[in-house]
Amino acid sequence: MAKFIIRQYEITTFKHLVEADSEAGAIKRLFDGESEGIEGGEYVETAEDLGLPADEYPELVAELSKLGIRCDVVIPSIAAIEKA
Numbered sequence: 001m002a003k004f005i006i007r008q009y010e011i012t013t014f015k016h017l018v019e020a021d022s023e024a025g026a027i028k029r030l031f032d033g034e035s036e037g038i039e040g041g042e043y044v045e046t047a048e049d050l051g052l053p054a055d056e057y058p059e060l061v062a063e064l065s066k067l068g069i070r071c072d073v074v075i076p077s078i079a080a081i082e083k084a
Contacts, residue, residue: 003084009047009077015040048076 016035020026029035051074054061061071069076 004081005084006081007079009050009079011044011047013041013044046077049074051075051078052080 015038016030017038018026018029018035020029051071052060054071054074057075060075064071064075
């Protein structure tokens with residue numbers, strides 16, 4: 001049996017400490033990279049809307065379909081796969 005390395009998209013939270021005059025200002029500073037990462041992030045869920053483009057991997061999509069995995073636009077949550 002072969003071994004594979006799979007990178008999977010996941011949604012996580014990451015806490016930032018931002019100094020600002022308002023919530024909107026804090027968000028703006030976060031988006032501008034003006035924050036400090038702090039402990040306390042957590043896993044939320046697998047990112048099913050992101051993945052390898054299905055039209056670029058027709059053979060893999062066909063195999064996954066036989067296994068009962070739907071791949072309409074993307075192969076759900078898979079960022080990359082390669083043999084180990």
